[in-house]
Amino acid sequence: MSTEVGGVGCGALVLGGTVSGVDAVLAELVKRGHGLVTRSLVEQVVPEWTLQRACTNGELVRVLPEVFAAAHLLKNQSTPPLTRIDPVLARRAVAAWMRGRGALSHLTALDLWGLRRQLPGDLLHVSTPAGSGLRSWPGVRVHRRRHLTLAPPSTVVRQGLPVTTIERALVDSWPMLPLAEQRTPMISAVSNRLTTPGRLQAALDATARVAGRVALRTLLNRLAEGCRSPLEIWGHERVFTGPGMPAFQRQVQVRLGRRNVYLDLYAEPERVNIELDGATTHGDPRQREIDLRRDAQLAALGILVVRFAHRRLVREPEAVRQETLAILASRRPT
Structure with missing residues (x-):
């Protein structure tokens, strides 16, 4: 994991009371990862038991398979570990877990596109091609897309993270949003010239099943006619x-x-x-x-x-x- 993974600062990590050489190396890896570290990175430089001991001592917590976070970054809640860290750090943890096999999508992608903020504790969403091997995990939901390609134009990079296009994120999120909030991200995206009604219509046409399709199509018609606010x-x-x-x-x-x-x-x-x-x-x-x-x-x-x-x-x-x-x-x- 590179030093770009993270976004929330992590102080010095004290492992096992007295800090040995290998413990100090692990602490430095966590610090460079801004509070995150992966098993594959740890095993390149220190023995595996160092990671196991840090978890046993409560200094590191597994938030996803093969991804660990400094325990002091987790809020004290009875929810899955991934949902107990800052959303920015959680998204970077998911990206480290995906290892190029998927892209952030749906409501999580809307946050990255600046259209609707995800709050601490919200479920994170990932889209992945069939056969990627990714499975949903507490705190993250995996959506399989048969024809998804993990390269432009299907996905792009924002804030250093792989994410679905703004059109795909808006159409995918439509059924998930509360009724009173459904239209706001779509209208904002068009009003701010981040996309066009035509491109959104094309994304809708390419989606086989969308709950509320009729209402969404009506909104797109209004946007195409020039309406730019509720x-x-x-x-x-x-x-x-x-x-x-x-x-x-x-x-x-x-x-x-x-x-x-x-x-x-x-x-x-x-x-x-x-x-x-x-x-x-x-x-x-x-x-x-x-x-x-x-x-x-x-x-x-x-x-x-x-x-x-x-x-x-x-x-x-x-x-x-x-x-x-x-x-x-x-x-x-x-």
Whole structure:
């Protein structure tokens, strides 16, 4: 195991009271591994009984087959050892255990992609080709993928660890997420331009079984239509479509000085931009000032900006709809 395995510091490891030469070597290996060490590495430099004694004395704990962690890094909980260490260290332990036979996936991959944090104690997920020999272990679940290849484009390296692609991670995680959280990582990934609705759709099409496929496909359709937030999706489905509404363009890019801005809903013939302000935007004075300057710059281009707050949109959808229709009608030439 290289010194890159880890991520949580490990202090000096005292083995067996008095530190012999071989004990000092083992302690140094654990320190270099930032709290982790593998059996194969230990056996290259010290006798196997040194590792056995460290475990017997309670100084090292086996967290996975052939992978050990410094005992002081484990939290005192009645859960599997792997779930009792910091998630960053746990992922590196899993990578050391896999030895190139799999990649971190599902909810664990979402964490590595920065889309949803895994908490201490959460189950870690690994995807592996059939026949790899990896088996689920307390604290880690192994998913077998018949056509998975452990190289780009199927897997990539992030933070020094093998991980499935962002599209695969999002589709695989969809059934595992609580209903109230399902859409958030997908929307964030598209909004931050980490992926596209088309690439996500391709990943879904390549997956034979996905619980909640219909709801996921509907979300991908909304993202493909330009929606970039739960509020925009809600407005699209309940307010800004139907009789009398124009075919709004979504996320239209407009150049303002040295920067580009994106319009939530744009009716080009009427030159009206509908902006949907989220619940967190309303009380932020700094964001309000930015919005006002942006609106003034758009007005100079002849574009009228109409803003609807989250509270009004969800509580008065019909009033918002009628107001929008009236504004659009007033902008049309007579």
